[in-house]
Amino acid sequence: MPIVTVQVTREGSAPGRNSVTPEEKAAIIKGVSEVLLNVLNKPLESTYVVIEEVNLDNWGWGGFPTVQYRQQRAAEAKS
Numbered sequence: 001m002p003i004v005t006v007q008v009t010r011e012g013s014a015p016g017r018n019s020v021t022p023e024e025k026a027a028i029i030k031g032v033s034e035v036l037l038n039v040l041n042k043p044l045e046s047t048y049v050v051i052e053e054v055n056l057d058n059w060g061w062g063g064f065p066t067v068q069y070r071q072q073r074a075a076e077a078k079s
Helices: 022-040 067-078
Strands: 005-011 046-055
Touching: 005 022, 022 046
Parallel strands: 005 046
Antiparallel strands: none
8 A cells, every 4th residue: 555745835836825726636646646556556546645735934955945045046047
């Protein structure tokens, strides 16, 4: 029984939204489950998908909080 955890930032996928929509979550669950069916032959009914939304201030990369990293990258792109 596969258990897959998907972590996403809690910021939404469009302006004015601060989370992933139920429709987007359903699409993630379906897509991940189908990948395991197609690649590993795991039945859909035996696959569990957990979606964790992480607050943006709890997510970072490149040694910086996400917002700061994005600002730095945007400034570098303008240079």
